[in-house]
Amino acid sequence: MAIAVRNLTKKYGSQVAVNDISFDVKSGEILGFLGPNGAGKTTTMKVITSYMPPTSGVVEIDGMNIADHSLEVRRKIGYLPELNPLYLDMNVMDYLEYSAKLLGLNDEAVRERRKEMVHSCGLESVRHRDIGELSKGFRQRVGLAQAMIHDPDVLIMDEPTSGLDPNQIVEIRNLIKQLGRAKTVVLSTHILTEVQATCDRVLIINEGSIVADGTPEELQRQFTASDMLTLELKTGLRDPLAEVIPKLRILARVTNVTLVSQANGTSSFELQTEKGADVREAAFRLAVSENWVILEMRRKATTLEEVFHKLTTA
């Protein structure tokens, strides 16, 4: 089920939170929404889930305008809001039943789906406990179970892993991948490794506007100006600066060489190369001919972090 956002603008008073953004999410795609805090991620999600209407612009889900088919669209969406609000006084089973009923499931479907979600979200051991007694990891599972209890076609999740410990993050991420199969998923995050681990496509949004759109690999390629090669050499030379750098420098496609550190006859260099160039073989042959020992050689591509940083700091 595809989502289409067209010229969406949302203002709070005179403050513009989202400024004329348009994008599509294809059916079955997992889209990562990336951006610094306050960039407009949450606002966009609140509009898509019909929590509030846009100031202008249109959102269509499965070809239906959400303003005209609000109730119908809401039935197809599973939503995990920011900070995962829950009724802490309810126990897990009651809460899932409550959510399922509000989503229009009949009694039989409620029982069936609830059983399924308790199983797939690993909630068996806590299903009769009050949500308020649960750890953060379990609460997040309850939030996910609640969002997916009606087997929605579209899943919207606002920072689904925030505040979890590293193990829980991996668990929740796997759960999202597993349960989100064959669903259209939009998730926001500011954890970049999360995007690389879970998403098919990334949207980077900054100050209410989309600044980048593509697969994680595409973005890395697109925003890479140069590649970097880290090289640690044991040369035994007294003055590697004067002798080694010029030799490295004249390797084909190397644009710049800097000395990073130097101790006990070993020294580390960073070779800046042209975009996409691979100079590892040349470096190896040079080292052999000069009788240097290579202790370490590592290619460093532009990380998504650098792309993010570049795009979101003016």
Added chain:
Amino acid sequence: MSLQNIATIFRREIRFYFNSPIAYVVIIVFLSILGWFFSNNLFLMNIATLRIVFELVPLLFLFFAPAITMRLLAEEKKSGTLELLTTKPVRDVEIILGKFLAAWALLAAALLPTLVYVVIIVFLGPLDVGPVITGYLGLLLMGGVYIAIGLFTSSITENQIVAFIIGFLLVLTLFLLDKVLMYVPEGLASTMEFLSVDYHLSNIARGVIDSRDLLYFFSVLGFSLMLATVSLERRKW
């Protein structure tokens, strides 16, 4: 409007009241106060009368109704669960009605056991049943009005204390309107009297159900619920 949604929300709120101490505290304190005055009359003064019930309950409702309603929407706003609720395929008016009915039911549950007093009095002597029935109906309607107002004040803030205090002030004003008539110009007096909730209660408690009184109760109640719905929709402005 979906009755099923209203029922789902109603059940959730009722369950909350009775899973927490709220329902028990409300019912026990309410009955203790009434029972103390009723049995004082009965045993110390040898008077068997329901008058004390009809005089005291409106005063107790002034306090209990906003106390019951203050959390209904304020808490959901504060904890963020309102976002979950309103992104479900549920209309705002269904949320309001479900919550209203649950709070009203709790108030009725506190009032219901006082029917024991009626039974006691019937045993002790003759009782004109008509005014008792209409009196209870009047008390329920008055409670409904207070609950609706309390629900509205809960919808305008995410702070429960603020919701309680504003709710209390509003229902107190509605209650006091016909008690300050001597201080207002004559032209205004009859309007103020008509707006007073206690005036209509005493009309109904006399045993006559006048459509004007019913109209008053239902329009104030409906108007308050409408305001609450609008205030819930305010997020969309």
